[in-house]
Amino acid sequence: MADIIQLLPDSIANQIAAGEVVQRPASVVKELLENAIDAGGTHIKLIIKEAGKQLIQVIDNGVGMSTTDARMSFERHATSKIRTAADLNAIRTLGFRGEALASIAAVAQVDLKSKKHGEELGTHIVLEGSDLIKQESCETPGGTNLQVKNLFFNVPARRKFLKSNTVELRHIIDEFQRVAIAHPDIMFEVFHNNVETYHLPSSTLRKRVVNLFGKNMNDKLVPIEEETDLCKISGFIGKPEAAKRSRGEQFFLINGRFIKSPYLNHAVVGAYEEIIPAKSYPFYLLALEMDPERIDINVHPTKQEIKFEDERLIYNIVKAAVRHALSQYNIAPSLDFDQSPILANIGTAVPDHNTRDKIIIPSSFSRDQRPDASGWENMFEGMEKRDNTPVAPATIIESSEAQDRKAPVQLHLTYILSQIKSGFMLIDQQYAHERILYERNLSLIQQQKASSQRLLFPKTYSLSTQDTALIKDLLPSINALGFEIEEFGKDTFIIHGIPAHLSNLPEEASLFDEFLEQFKLNVDLELSKEQRLALSLARSGCIKRGVALQTMEMEAIIDQLFACNVPYKSPTGKKCFITFELDELQSKF
Ligand code: ADP
Ligand code: MG
Numbered sequence: 001m002a003d004i005i006q007l008l009p010d011s012i013a014n015q016i017a018a019g020e021v022v023q024r025p026a027s028v029v030k031e032l033l034e035n036a037i038d039a040g041g042t043h044i045k046l047i048i049k050e051a052g053k054q055l056i057q058v059i060d061n062g063v064g065m066s067t068t069d070a071r072m073s074f075e076r077h078a079t080s081k082i083r084t085a086a087d088l089n090a091i092r093t094l095g096f097r098g099e100a101l102a103s104i105a106a107v108a109q110v111d112l113k114s115k116k117h118g119e120e121l122g123t124h125i126v127l128e129g130s131d132l133i134k135q136e137s138c139e140t141p142g143g144t145n146l147q148v149k150n151l152f153f154n155v156p157a158r159r160k161f162l163k164s165n166t167v168e169l170r171h172i173i174d175e176f177q178r179v180a181i182a183h184p185d186i187m188f189e190v191f192h193n194n195v196e197t198y199h200l201p202s203s204t205l206r207k208r209v210v211n212l213f214g215k216n217m218n219d220k221l222v223p224i225e226e227e228t229d230l231c232k233i234s235g236f237i238g239k240p241e242a243a244k245r246s247r248g249e250q251f252f253l254i255n256g257r258f259i260k261s262p263y264l265n266h267a268v269v270g271a272y273e274e275i276i277p278a279k280s281y282p283f284y285l286l287a288l289e290m291d292p293e294r295i296d297i298n299v300h301p302t303k304q305e306i307k308f309e310d311e312r313l314i315y316n317i318v319k320a321a322v323r324h325a326l327s328q329y330n331i332a333p334s335l336d337f338d339q340s341p342i343l344a345n346i347g348t349a350v351p352d353h354n355t356r357d358k359i360i361i362p363s364s365f366s367r368d369q370r371p372d373a374s375g376w377e378n379m380f381e382g383m384e385k386r387d388n389t390p391v392a393p394a395t396i397i398e399s400s401e402a403q404d405r406k407a408p409v410q411l412h413l414t415y416i417l418s419q420i421k422s423g424f425m426l427i428d429q430q431y432a433h434e435r436i437l438y439e440r441n442l443s444l445i446q447q448q449k450a451s452s453q454r455l456l457f458p459k460t461y462s463l464s465t466q467d468t469a470l471i472k473d474l475l476p477s478i479n480a481l482g483f484e485i486e487e488f489g490k491d492t493f494i495i496h497g498i499p500a501h502l503s504n505l506p507e508e509a510s511l512f513d514e515f516l517e518q519f520k521l522n523v524d525l526e527l528s529k530e531q532r533l534a535l536s537l538a539r540s541g542c543i544k545r546g547v548a549l550q551t552m553e554m555e556a557i558i559d560q561l562f563a564c565n566v567p568y569k570s571p572t573g574k575k576c577f578i579t580f581e582l583d584e585l586q587s588k589f
Contacts, residue, residue, distance in 0.1 A: 025052025
C-alpha cells in the first residue's frame with residue numbers, strides 16, 4: 001500500500017496556526033501592538049476601520065526591519081527574539097513564538113512598510129493569504145507601518161462568525177487598554193473610523209489610568225508598593241467606593257505582560273472581603289516583577305495565562321499586599337499581619353520601606369505546609385467536630401481519626417480557654433461574638449432574610465428630630481436586620497419585634513437603644529451603611545465581657561467563630577484569639 005502521510009504546505013499550516021493566534025480583530029491588534037513595543041516604539045498609532053473587519057493598522061517609530069527581515073517576518077517560527085531553548089526561560093519581550101505575522105498573513109491582506117532608522121529606503125511588502133503579491137523599495141519613515149485588511153477574507157466561515165462592530169470594537173478596546181496600561185511611557189493614539197478615540201501622551205502610571213478611565217479615578221486610587229525576595233508588586237488598587245457592579249477594570253501584569261489569572265484575582269478579591277459589597281468588583285492594576293525563570297509564559301498560545309513556580313506563595317503575597325495597602329489608607333480596619341494565622345507560621349518579616357507597620361511575607365515553605373489553608377484549619381486536626389451546622393468556608397475539623405475535643409473553660413468571665421493540637425488558645429468572648437454577629441448581620445442584610453421575634457409588649461420610642469431623620473433613612477435596612485419598626489406619628493416609632501437571633505439577650509429591651517448609639521458612634525469608620533449597621537448591631541447584641549457562659553455556649557462560640565470568613569479579627573480589628581504553643585509552655589518550666 002502506498003504511503004499516505006504528507007507534510008502540510010506552509011500556507012495551510014499557517015492557516016491552522018492562525019486559528020489559534022487570530023480569533024478576531026482584537027487578536028491582531030494585540031499582536032501588532034506588542035510587536036511595535038518589542039521593536040522599541042515610543043509613539044504608536046492604532047488605526048481601525050469597521051471594528052477591525054476592514055482595517056487594522058499599527059504605525060510605530062521602533063527599530064524597523066531590513067528588507068530580509070521584513071520578508072522573513074512572515075515566515076512561521078521566524079522571530080528575532082529567541083535563538084536558543086535557554087532563551088525561553090528568560091523572556092522579556094512580549095512576542096517570541098514567531099507565529100503572529102505568519103498567522104495573520106495567512107488569513108488577511110497585509111501591507112507592510114518598514115525602514116531601519118538611518119537607512120535611505122525602506123521595504124514595501126504586500127501579501128494576500130500568505131502569497132507574496134509585491135515587494136519593492138519605498139520611502140517611509142523609520143519604523144514600521146503595518147496594515148491588515150479584510151481579516152478572514154479567505155476563510156468566509158470565520159468572517160461570518162465575527163460579532164457585531166460594537167462587540168468586536170469592545171474587544172479591541174480591551175486589548176488596547178491592557179497594552180496601554182502596561183506601557184505608560186509609550187505614547188498611544190487610536191483612531192476608529194477616522195475619529196480619534198484615545199490620545200495618550202507618555203506619562204506616569206497614575207496619569208495613564210486617569211487618561212484611560214476618566215478623571216474621577218484620580219482620587220480613587222490607592223498605591224501599592226511591596227518588595228519581597230520573590231517579587232516586587234507595584235500599581236494601584238481602587239478604593240472600595242470605586243468598586244463596580246460589573247467586572248470592570250482589573251489588570252495583572254507580570255513583567256510588563258498582561259495576564260489573566262482567576263487564581264490571583266481570588267487573592268485580591270479576598271483582601272477586599274467585607275470592605276466592598278458582595279458581587280461588586282474592585283479596580284486593580286497590579287504589576288508584578290519577578291525572575292522570568294520562575295514563571296512559564298509558554299503555556300498559552302496567546303500568552304495570557306502563565307504558570308508560576310511558587311503559585312501559592314504569590315497568592316499570599318498578593319493578598320497581603322492588597323490588605324496592607326487598604327489598611328495603610330485606613331480603608332480596612334488595620335490588620336496586624338504579624339499575628340495573622342495565615343502568614344504567621346510561614347513568614348519572615350520583611351522590612352517595610354514605609355516603616356509604618358510591617359508586613360509579613362512568607363519567604364519559603366514546603367509544599368505540604370499548606371500556607372493558604374488558613375492556619376486555624378489545622379489547629380483542631382484530630383479532634384471531632386461537635387455539631388452539624390454547616391461551617392463554610394473554612395471547614396474547621398476534618399479528620400477521620402476523630403477524638404473527643406476537650407471541653408472549653410471560661411477564665412475571668414472573659415476568655416475561653418480551648419485546647420488545640422499544638423497547644424491552646426484563648427478566645428476573647430466579646431470580640432469573638434462580635435465577629436460572629438457581624439458576619440451574620442451582614443449576610444442577613446444582603447439576603448434580606450432576617451427573621452424577627454415579636455415583642456410581647458411593643459415598645460414606643462420618641463426620638464429627637466435628628467435621630468428621627470437618621471432612622472427614617474435607615475429603616476428598610478434596619479428592618480432587614482430583623483427589627484420590626486414602624487413609624488408612628490411625628491418623631492415616634494413603634495418596635496414590634498427584634499432580630500430573632502438576638503432575642504434571647506437578657507437586655508433585649510435596650511437592644512435598640514444601644515444599636516442606635518453604636519451606629520452614631522461608628523460614623524468615623526470608613527464602612528458602607530450596611531457594614532455600619534451590621535457592626536452596630538453586632539456590638540450592641542454581642543455577649544459582653546463579664547458574662548458567665550455555659551460549656552455549650554462556649555463551644556458554640558468556638559465553632560461559629562471558626563466558621564467565619566475572618567475569624568481572627570473582630571470587625572473593628574481586635575484579635576479574637578491568641579494561641580500558645582506547647583513548646584512555648586514547656587520552655588517556661
Ligand atoms: P514574534 O513577535 O513572536 O517574534 P511575530 O510574527 O510577531 O513573532 O514577528 C516576527 C518578527 O518580525 C519579530 O521577531 C520581529 O523581529 C519582526 N517584527 C514584527 N513586527 C515588527 C515591528 N513592528 N518592528 C520591527 N520588527 C518587527
Ligand atoms: Mg509578535
